[in-house]
Amino acid sequence: MAAVPRIERGDLGARYAYGILALVLAGFSVNATLGVVFRIGTPLDVLFCVLCVLAMTALQLGYVSRPGVAWTRRRSALVLSGQALLVGFPSLEFGPRWHGFTGVFLGSVLLLLPAVAAWPVLAGVVAAVGFLEFTRGSGLVPAPWAVTSAMVATLLTAMITYGLTRLARLVGDLHGARHELSRMAVAEERLRFSRDVHDLLGMSLSAITLKTELTNRLLAEQPERARAELEDVLAISRRAMADVRMVAGGDRRLSFDEECDQAQSALSAAEVNVRISREHRELDERVGTVLATVLREGVTNVLRHSVARYCEISVHEVGEVIRLVITNDGVTGEGADTSPGAGNGLRNLSHRVSQVDGALTTSSVDGRYRLRVDVPVSALLARGDEPGERIAVQRLRRPGIAPKMATAILAAVLSAMAVNTSVGIAVTAGAVWPGLLSATFVGLLAGLQFGYVSRPGATRTPVRTTLVLLAQAALVFLPILHFGALWHGLAGLFAGSALVLLPTFAAVPLASVAVVAIGALELFAGLTGISTWYSVLFVVVGNLITTLVVFGLSRLVRLVGDLHGARHELSRMAVAEERLRFSRDVHDLLGLSLSAITLKTELANRLLPEFPERTRQELEDVLVLSRRGLADVRMAAGRRQGLSHAVERPEVEVATSGS
Incomplete structure (x- = not known):
């Protein structure tokens, strides 16, 4: 009974993915609004920015990414048109500060349009973002890095939006399909039971019928031979009862x-x-x-x-x-x-x-x-x-696409960080080797992330956890001494890992210290003035988004694994209940017949020497019971469980007569 509440984790998983996406969108909204406030600053622009942010977020969370909403062509077309307007015009006004919402729009495109149309739109918009960034170059940032950063950020946001929305829907579908999969498992178990009943008991009851008929013919002329046949009938009936118990117990x-x-x-x-x-x-x-x-x-x-x-x-x-x-x-x-x-x-x-x-x-x-x-x-x-035991429940153990999608999103986040950071470092240094070195460090971080932190089923011990967190801290903070502010965006990886691996009372302070420390480093490394505070807030919010993505996706993978286990447990319980019910059916259908056959055969064996006519009557009753048992076997094998009181009453009378 404990497994049933666990199934509600399916709803929790969908809400979890939806909540992560909402927080990520909130991060994009904060960054976009801060960029407008600090870089442009006119009240009209700020108001326009806030209205666009609210409208974009409402469309995304209210329709595109909301679990359970049925997408229709007409509504999807209207929503995509509205998002395109909310991305296009503000981008002309706000520039790079709006690239996050361009990625959100592209995520909606991937979700709502057929693949044959969505991917060309994605490629075209990303190319347009790169072109606009190239033509807008201000000279403060090297053009190649600015173009690469804009395109990678747009792609990354699109993948996060698409992946988290699909993940929320997949987990919801997984939760909704639990009853259907349980029904399939039960149906397959019933089919196995039907085969066993048919195959095991059909021959036994047929042999009882034939041997009883033969005994009846031999009573008058060959009583010794008749007694031998009665002994065989007894052995067969007892074996049939043992077969019934074997089928009910599943050990065949x-x-x-x-x-x-x-x-x-x-x-x-x-x-x-x-x-x-x-x-x-x-x-x-x-x-x-x-x-x-x-x-x-x-x-x-x-x-x-x-x-x-x-x-x-x-x-x-x-x-x-x-x-x-x-x-x-x-x-x-x-x-x-x-x-x-x-x-x-x-x-x-x-x-x-x-x-x-x-x-x-x-x-x-x-x-x-x-x-x-x-x-x-x-x-x-x-x-x-036994191959027959491999019922549909075992298929529930497969991890499915949901954990893979969560892992793929996390891989995309790390890949985008590696590309963005490495290109920025290489362009700034004017050499390739610093970029390759930074990519190596990011690769080591990714190895720790996928090999231990986010790996489903990984055996975690306090010693291993401490070593992994120390290694991640070294890879996140020590390279800052060489790469400077270009390495500040990776602190979220360490903070997210801390939230995954440590208890809440220790994880939250450690993650907060890591994010605040990066903000402090950004403040001390920058110039004084408004632009520095914007840079600090931008880095802090960006690292908070990374922390949420790393923590949320890692937890979501484990949550989906728990959901799979809960579905397996629910189906296992459903199959066990069906096995018990079928056992009762078999007992009710065949238990009386086989017990009565055994008793009446024993009685006939005792009566044979002195009361041949009474013995003949008992054998007639055995014939009635064995033929009825054969009909019951066919009924059980055909999965027709209805019983007739008009039929059962005479059989009960036959079974109890002479006992």
């Missing part, structure tokens, strides 16, 4: 040798001339169970669906396969009914044989029916769980 293992002996006895009772030849290596439990099941079904078909007088069963190793062949001469002129409702036997067998990479074929020539199964010898060497 059969002995091929025992099934051969059972087939010999059942066919002989039906006055079928039987020949069994066996020449094969020792069978693996799994393969032996499959072949034993095939043998059961084949013999059941001979007993129920033919008028055979001869049956040959052979098992030989032929080349690279183990071959089981069942041949009989009981084919009627009507042929086999292969319609979908005709029965489940051969379909079940084909399914089981395919699970050990085998092949099942049937043929009917000159009045002889031949069933052949070939199982590759390699299957004997394959160990592991």
Whole structure:
């Protein structure tokens, strides 16, 4: 029962991704507004900027990125048109300070337009941003770096917007699909149960019916032979009850040798001339169970669906396969009914044989029916769980696309930082090697991030965590001594990692100190005046955005993993409940019949020497019960669980009479 509340993490995951995106948009809004306030500063421009920020954020969070909103062509076209206007005109006025919202618009384009149209629009807008930045060059910043920085920032924002929105929707869809996947798992478990009931009990009940009929004929003339047949019926009924318990418990293992002996006895009772030849290596439990099941079904078909007088069963190793062949001469002129409702036997067998990479074929020539199964010898060497147990629940363990998307967004963030920082350092230094050195440092940071901090399932210990955080701190702060202010934008990586790895009471102060320290370094490194304070705020807000992205995506990957585990647990519980319910159904359907058959057979065995007529009556009751049991098996295999009181009442009377 504890798993059900955990499923609500699906809604939490969607809200989590949506919240991260909202905070990132808030960061872009703050940076854009600060840029207008400090660089332009006229009240009209500030008012225009605030209105555009509010409108852009409302469209993005209210429609494009909101989980659960149904996108329509008309609404999407209106929203994209509005965002295009809110990006185009302010960009002409505010310049680079508006590139963040250009990326938000491109994220919406990727989300709302077909890929064939979205990617050309993305490429065109990014190229336009680079061109505008190149023509706008003021000389304060080298043109190549300014162009690269603008294009990378736009692409990065587009990917963050697109990725977080898709992630929120994926997690929501994952949450919504939990009942459907549980239903699939339950349906597959019920199908497995139906196959087991049909395959295990069909032959037993058919043999009970035939042996009871034979005993009834032998009562008057061969009482000793009749007693022997009654003993066989008792053994078969007890074995059938054990089979019911085995199916209910999910432990389905059969002995091929025992099934051969059972087939010999059942066919002989039906006055079928039987020949069994066996020449094969020792069978693996799994393969032996499959072949034993095939043998059961084949013999059941001979007993129920033919008028055979001869049956040959052979098992030989032929080349690279183990071959089981069942041949009989009981084919009627009507042929086999292969319609979908005709029965489940051969379909079940084909399914089981395919699970050990085998092949099942049937043929009917000159009045002889031949069933052949070939199982590759390699299957004997394959160990592991019963293939039939690999139900749909196991598919839930796959990580899916949501964690991969979160990792991809984080990789895009780190790649953009590496490109932007390295190009800026290389252009400023006028040499390639400083850029390569900075890219190496960023690569080491990325390795620590993906190999430990954000890796799902990573084993985290206090010692490892301390070493990783120290290494990240060294890679974030020590290069500042050489690269200066160009390295200030990487502090968010360390702050985000601290939030992921440490308890809240330690993580929040450490992350705050890291961001404030970078702001202080930016203040001391810059010139006095308004531009310096803008630079400080810009760096602080930028690092806060990076901190949120690193922390949020890392936590989101783990949250999605927990959600997958919760879905697996929910489906496992649903399957367990279905197994229990089916066990009750099988017990209710067959328990009374098999128990009554056993009791009445024991009674008939005791009555046989002195009361032959009473014995005959008990055998008639056993016949009624066995035929009813066969009908119940077909009903269970066909998944029709309805019971009729009018039918059950006479059976209860038969079962309890004479007890």
